[in-house]
Amino acid sequence: MLDVLYFIIPITIASAAPLIFTAIGGVFSERSGVINIGLEGLMIMGAFIGILFNLFFADTFGAWTPWLALLVAMFVSALFATLHAVASISFRADQVVSGVAINMLGLAIALFSVKMIFGKGQTDFIQQKIPRFNVPFLEDIPIIGPMFFKLVYGSSIMAIAVAFIAWFVIYKTPFGLRLRSVGEHPMAADTMGIKVTKIRYIAVLISGGLAGIGGAVYSQTITNDFGHATINGQGFMALAAMIFGKWHPLGALGAALFFGFAQALAISSSSIKLLADIPSVYFHIFPYVLTILALAGFLGKAKAPKALGKPYVKGNR
Template identity: 65%
Template sequence: MSFLEIIAFIVPNALFYAAPLIFTGLGTVFTERSGVTNIGAEGLMQIGAFTAIVFNLAMADVLSSMTLWVAILVAMVVSMIFSLLLAVASVTFRADQIVTGVAINFLALGLTLFLVKKLFDGHGQTPMIQERILRFDIPYLSEIPIIGPIFFENVYLTSYLAILAAIIGWIVLYKTPFGLRLRSVGEHPMAADTMGIKVNRMRYIGVMISGALAGIGGAIYAQSISLDYSHATISGQGFMAIAAMIFGKWNPLGMMGAAIFFGFAQSLSTVGSSLPIIEDIPSVYLFILPYVLTILAIAGFIGKSEAPKALNIPYVKGNR
């Protein structure tokens, strides 16, 4: 296998695994830029994955090839509604945001597993879906020498939708009045309040955006990688997305780069045995590589990355 063939084999797989992380990480950027810590990204991904799989199984005969895309939209809405639990607890009642996020993770895991057993005759996981996200070649672009086989051949549409979402997220956050207001309530909520910006409303919006995007991330993961739902379908991807956000310094484009890096590490666990360079490495080491890199990223960059100044601090009107 030539070097070009190795690159053409690795890149689409890295982007494939990165797509759910990019969507979820983008959501955490928005909510944390508003001043709310979102440890519950893992749970929100689980809600999205569960909803998408159940909807896919129920509606595949009716919607056919459109099933998976409608399932993503339904998962987005359900996860966004579920995220209101985080918003109500941490913004309205000013509960500890870390504890609330952990509670969201446990609740999502327990609730989805309970519903799976209720809906599927006591089984701990759903049947496999038939309508799934598939690879395709981008016409004309895939014929470009060198870069065509790497970036436009045998790819997943969700990979490029995720990249587009990160770019749009950066534009919204840094080039629009809405983004300025959102960042202001995460940096100096009292000053924002003085300027007439409703701090709690903006934080609610940030949390709901996070819920929607995490739901999309979970739905994409479930319908392209796992193809079913069980308690182990989402196993650390939400925390990887949080690590990508920290690694990327709370910037959508930086987060995207970190997510692609983690996606590359995840892809090695499945394609490593086919690569001549690392085929002799025991598979167990490749499987734990993404989690080790997540720990190293957080340990190495959390002290060097500057978080929003009002992050994890409930806003009480009139307090300095």
């Protein structure tokens, strides 16, 4: 039994890390009142840019390449998210429709560029992956050590750190208070002198940046190349994690880990005696079914920010 856990928990954490980044991004955007269905497209952009940068600059930067690639992916995806921000905040477009457009656009641009640059449907494999390492001292702890601290990706630790930082920013800083007030009651916030539009822009850009990192982490730890099916629903699963985590950063962290666990089970159930008889489809659809149940209120009340999806128009009541 312990062997099974040694085997599954590292996979869980590795597959959860991209979800955590992206889901936290979603929390920022939706807490400010902007629906971000476009997470999937932003992740695709991040995954693509991450691989592209990694392939082209691996010789220049050596072992630093994957980390720089994360940074570049963050900036490009944030830039890409500006489109969504302009449409849904300034132009008062339907945020869902704009998000759908972002998803389609992200995939189309990435694939178009891949074909243009590489002349085929997917990129080459990268040489500089995000490294795995053993955490000193902690790896020697019996039981827990090999489960959590052996051969971990640096990005996974970053992901968990980001979740806690996000919690601190959203709940313990003036900016976080403003962010939440803008998402709950923009008019009241405006009366108090908070610039609704500015806060919302910042929030959507943060969500773009984090989703970009999420995508780049996924492509540089799990697939190691980029093709049409590299990001296949991870963005939506992150969206699900955000909802299942009730729009709370730590909730999203927990949900993302949980969904990562489901994915790990789906991948490895056939090699575990206890679970070999259960078809893997159940593990595949598990996160999605759970999200629907969470939304339906069967698992405690999940409450969205009040002003979610409503563009703010000055002077309107």
